[in-house]
Amino acid sequence: MITLHTWTTPNGRKPVIMMEELGEPYRIAPVDITKGEQFQPAFLQLSPNNKIPALVDDTADGGPLTLFESGAILTYLADKHGKLLASAGPARWQALQWLHWQIGGLGPMLGQLGFFSKQDDALGKQHFREEAVRLLAVLDKQLAASPYLAGGEYTIADIAAYTWTVAAHEKLRAVLGEELDSKSHVQAWLERVGARPAVRKGMAWQVAGA
The missing domain is CATH 3.40.30.10 (Glutaredoxin)
Structure with a gap:
């Protein structure tokens, strides 16, 4: 077990x-x-x-x-x-690079934005908002080219990024607002992944x- x-x-x-x-x-x-x-x-x-x-x-x-x-x-x-996750070859590394992108970028930056959005620290809030916006743009650009992060197949990279992107929509709308709603490819991906039982x-x- x-x-x-x-x-x-x-x-x-x-x-x-x-x-x-x-x-x-x-x-x-x-x-x-x-x-x-x-x-x-x-x-x-x-x-x-x-x-x-x-x-x-x-x-x-x-x-x-x-x-x-x-x-x-x-x-x-x-x-x-x-x-x-593919056992070998390019598909494996495509998935792993996006998994590590989430681990090293999207998750930590959204987490820090969540923290600083509740503090009286304009510089910190601005810094992490700008980085969060940049990462969301990276995500949207990748999903414009393929239905899932690593290409045509759903992988662990999607699981990793999905939970944090949902959290951004639920917890950070006040500071990200239009930056979330304007990412049409991210929105379509959220619906696609979120429909899985x-x-x-x-x-x-x-x-x-x-």
């Missing part, structure tokens, strides 16, 4: 969507980051960087495997099942009582 230690954040939903796409049984062990549970010693044994998500696969080849970092988890699960289920996951 695979156990996902996660929470209802954009990064935390990535492996939930992935497990739903794969159809493999799993269980969720909620890590309430609003209560600081990511700093508890038991969780730090799984994720030394005190960030969700973390995965424990008791059925891994060679014995139980523990992984942290959402990109590593998505890549591992894709390779394990032979789905949503596994994505709908993963995005709807909530913690009881939270």
Whole structure:
């Protein structure tokens, strides 16, 4: 059985969507980051960087495997099942480059914009808004050329970028406004990915009582 230690954040939903796409049984062990549970010693044994998500696969080849970092988890699960990431060749690297683009750019910049949008720091807010706008333009340009980030096929790169782009629409509309709505190719992609049953289920996951 695979156990996902996660929470209802954009990064935390990535492996939930992935497990739903794969159809493999799993269980969720909620890590309430609003209560600081990511700093508890038991969780730090799984994720030394005190960030969700973390995965424990008791059925891994060679014995139980523990992984942290959402990109590593998505890549591992894709390779394990032979789905949503080509095993070799250009298609694999196209998907991985966009996965790492999200991990290194889109996610962190939107997260920082979310933080600074609530602070009395005009310079910080301006800086991260400009970078968020630039990244959304990169995303829109790529999706103008292909239906999914890595080309014609839906991959883990789409899962990774989707959760953060949805979060931007839900949480950052006041600071991004027209920059979100004007990206027609992004909007079409959001509808395309969001229509997938596994994505709908993963995005709807909530913690009881939270």
